[in-house]
Amino acid sequence: MPKVLQSPRATLRRSVRESYRARGKGNSNLWLVYSAKTNRDWLLPSDRQLIHWLYYLEAARDVVNFDLAPEPVLSVDDKEARKTELDAIAVFRDGHSEWHEIKAESRPDSTDRSQFLSQAAAAATDGVKYRVFDDRDLRPVARLALRWIKPLGFAAVLRGQEEIPCRNALAIYISDKKAGTVETLVSDLSLFDTPILIGMLVRFAVRGGVDLDLQSRTFGWQTRWSCHG
Numbered sequence: 001m002p003k004v005l006q007s008p009r010a011t012l013r014r015s016v017r018e019s020y021r022a023r024g025k026g027n028s029n030l031w032l033v034y035s036a037k038t039n040r041d042w043l044l045p046s047d048r049q050l051i052h053w054l055y056y057l058e059a060a061r062d063v064v065n066f067d068l069a070p071e072p073v074l075s076v077d078d079k080e081a082r083k084t085e086l087d088a089i090a091v092f093r094d095g096h097s098e099w100h101e102i103k104a105e106s107r108p109d110s111t112d113r114s115q116f117l118s119q120a121a122a123a124a125t126d127g128v129k130y131r132v133f134d135d136r137d138l139r140p141v142a143r144l145a146l147r148w149i150k151p152l153g154f155a156a157v158l159r160g161q162e163e164i165p166c167r168n169a170l171a172i173y174i175s176d177k178k179a180g181t182v183e184t185l186v187s188d189l190s191l192f193d194t195p196i197l198i199g200m201l202v203r204f205a206v207r208g209g210v211d212l213d214l215q216s217r218t219f220g221w222q223t224r225w226s227c228h229g
Contacts (some may be wrong), residue, residue, distance in 0.1 A: 001099040033099075036155035037206045042068045049087060049139045055145035056100070057090055058152065061208040061228065064198050065091040073122060075097065084119050089128075093208065098126040104134070145213040157195050166192045170200050172228050176209060183221035201225065 027044040035042055036056055046049050049068075057066045070089045074081060074162040081150060099119070116132065123130035155174040177185075185201065186194055204210040204223070 014018055020086055028190065034152070034156040034159060035229045036066060036203050037063070038160070044068070048104065048133075048135075048138055051142050051145045052087070052100070052102050052133055054132070054148045054152075055138075055141045055151060057088060059145070059148050061088075061211070062093050063090050064093050064208070073119065075079060084122075097131045099123050099128055102134075102138075109117075144214060147218050151198070151202040151205070151212065151214075151219040154199040155162070156199070158199040158203060160229045163196055163200060166196055166200050170197065170204065171209075172214070174225075175202070175228075179224065179226040181221065182219075182225065185225065186221075 016136060022198070029050075031044040031047075031151055033042050033044060033050070033053065034040070035053075035058055038061060042053070044053055053068065057063050057068075068087070070086050073084045073086055084101070086099050087102045090098045090100060092098070099179045101119075108122045116130075120130045169192070173185065175179070182198065189197055202212070207213045209228055211226045211228050212219070213226075
C-alpha cells in the first residue's frame with residue numbers, strides 16, 4: 001500500500017492528539033506554542049513545561065537554541081539500564097549544552113535519586129550538564145515568565161518572514177538610541193506597521209540583542225527596552 005503524504009497541518013493535528021492521549025488521566029493543560037528563537041511550533045504537555053520554556057529557554061538571553069522533543073537518552077546504573085525522556089536540550093551561547101527534565105515533586109524518592117545519578121553520569125559522559133527543574137525553580141519565576149506570552153504573540157506575526165527593511169532600520173535605531181520605551185520606538189519608526197515593528201523588537205529580544213524590562217509590569221507601550229552588548 002503506498003505511503004500517504006501528510007501535510008504539515010495534518011502532522012501537527014496528529015501530534016496534538018497523541019500528546020493529549022499521552023497525558024493519561026492527568027488534568028494538566030496542553031500548550032501549542034510558537035518559538036521565535038527556533039522558528040517553529042512546540043507542544044508542551046503541562047503548565048510547568050510552559051513556565052520552563054518561557055523563562056529558561058525562550059526568554060533566556062544565553063540560550064541560542066533548544067529542542068523540546070529530543071530523542072530518549074539511555075543511562076545505566078548498578079542495577080539496570082534506563083531510557084529517559086528528556087523535556088529539553090538547551091544550547092548556550094558559549095557552546096555548552098544542558099539536558100533538562102521538569103518534575104512535579106521537589107523531593108525525589110530513592111528511585112528518583114538513583115535515576116538522577118545515572119542520568120547525571122550519562123550527561124557527564126556526553127560532556128553536557130544535567131538539570132532537573134521542579135516547583136522550587138518554577139514558582140518564583142512564574143509571574144515574570146507569563147508576562148512573555150503577550151510580546152511573543154507579536155513575534156509570531158513574523159513567522160517565516162525576514163522583513164529585512166524593518167530589521168535593518170530597527171537595528172540601526174537600537175544601536176543609536178541604546179534604550180527607550182516601546183511607545184517612543186513605534187513613534188520614531190512609524191514608517192513600519194506597528195505589529196511588524198514590535199514583533200521584530202521581540203525577535204531581537206529572544207535572540208539576545210535587546211533586553212525587555214518585564215519585571216514590574218506586563219508588556220505594553222511603557223515597557224522599557226535596552227540594547228544588550
